[in-house]
Amino acid sequence: MVESKDKTPENKVTPAARQYPDPASKLRQDPPTTGHSWDGIEEYDNPMPRWWVWIFIITIIWAVGYWIAMPAWPGIQSATSGMLGYSSRANVATEISEFEARNEQFFVQLLETDLDAIRDNDELHRFAVNAGGSVFRAQCSQCHGTGGAGVQANGFPNLLDDDWLWGGTMDDIVTTISYGIRNEDYPDARYSAMPAFGQDGLLDNDEIDQVVNHVLSLSGADHDAALAAAGAEVFDLNCASCHGVEGEGDYFIGAPALNNQIWLYGGSPDAIRESVYYSRFGVMPGFERRLRDAEIRAVAAYVHQLGGGQ
Structure with missing residues (x-):
């Protein structure tokens, strides 16, 4: 058996084949490739379009001019101010001053x-x-x-x-x-301060249940009629001096009305019971020193x- 004189490996790519992978490309005078191959696909080594190169050069010149004219480079405590002295913060402060002068x-x-x-x-x-x-x-x-x-x-x-x-x-x-x-x-x-009727032992649990149902009855909510009737006397002796006989409340001492469906801490039996047992003591800050x-x-x-x- 005669051994072939062509010892070029099948996978070896010659320089000529790399430059013109397609035999017909030599006839078309295609530009050379970059020599890189991705999944058998190669790219031509074409020069960048001249218009693109000029735009790139112009952007570089523009960037250098911007660095000189405008605030650009950060420092330890501040950025470069630029030859134009532009400051967005100063502009905002000026606008705020103008509006404050109008509102004054x-x-x-x-x-x-x-x-x-x-x-x-x-x-x-x-x-x-x-x-x-x-x-x-x-x-x-x-x-x-x-x-x-x-x-x-x-x-x-x-x-x-x-x-x-x-x-x-x-x-x-x-x-x-x-x-x-x-x-x-x-x-x-x-x-104003509401007594903690349960916590301080002013009323027992039965009396608290009675007064809770009486308060529910004042606002027309569901309640136990028998407990509410018994709670009327408890309410009159302990609560009416602040909240009023009919639960109308008192603006002068900050006692809320109890005869409507508007509740500060909730109008459920559990919420009312907690208010009666532990009292409430909401705090609001004053703004005399914070606001004009x-x-x-x-x-x-x-x-x-x-x-x-x-």
């Missing part, structure tokens, strides 16, 4: 206008509601909710209804916002118009 005339007018007369000036009232709403969302929404609906489980009052612990007039709301409720920061803070007087008035106007202002 309305804040001055808020201070000079009687609280009950703010609603008579449409432009001033509109400004007060918008400004007060902005302050409310920043300072008050954490407890009362973004829309003022409150969180009943935590005893944060709903400001959308017409039931007020300390009164819902503009003067009352301003006082509450200014000094808060049961805090130790302001001598003028609203203050005009801002407090604006928040009062916002809260007053939410639906329950008196």
Whole structure:
């Protein structure tokens, strides 16, 4: 058997074959390939289009010019300021100052206008509601909710209804916002304390069950009639002095009304029993030192118009 003189391995690719893998490409004068192969596919070694090269050069020149003219390179404490001295922070500060200067005339007018007369000036009232709403969302929404609906489980009052612990007039709301409720920061803070009838042993468990059912009956909720009848006397002796004989409440001492379906801590038998047994002692901070007087008035106007202002 005669051995073939062609000893070129079948898988060996000659330089000519690498440059012109397709025999017909030599006739077409295709450009050479890069020499790389992916799954048998090779790419031509074409030069980049001239227009692309010029765009690339222009972007480099633009970048160098931007570094020189504008803030670009960060340093340890600040970035390079650039020859143009541009500062987005300074621009924002300037715009804020301009708007504050425009609004200041309305804040001055808020201070000079009687609280009950703010609603008579449409432009001033509109400004007060918008400004007060902005302050409310920043300072008050954490407890009362973004829309003022409150969180009943935590005893944060709903400001959308017409039931007020300390009164819902503009003067009352301003006082509450200014000094808060049961805090130790302001001598003028609203203050009241309900006895813990169960914890302090003022009433036994049977009497507490009776008064709970009587309170449920005042609001028209489901209750045990026999227990409610017995609880009427317990209520009259222990609760009526603050909450009223009919459960109408008292704004002057912050005693809530019990004859409606509006509840600060919930109106279920268990929630009412817990209130009677342990008492409640919600605290609200005062904002006299946090907000300007005009801002407090604006928040009062916002809260007053939410639906329950008196």
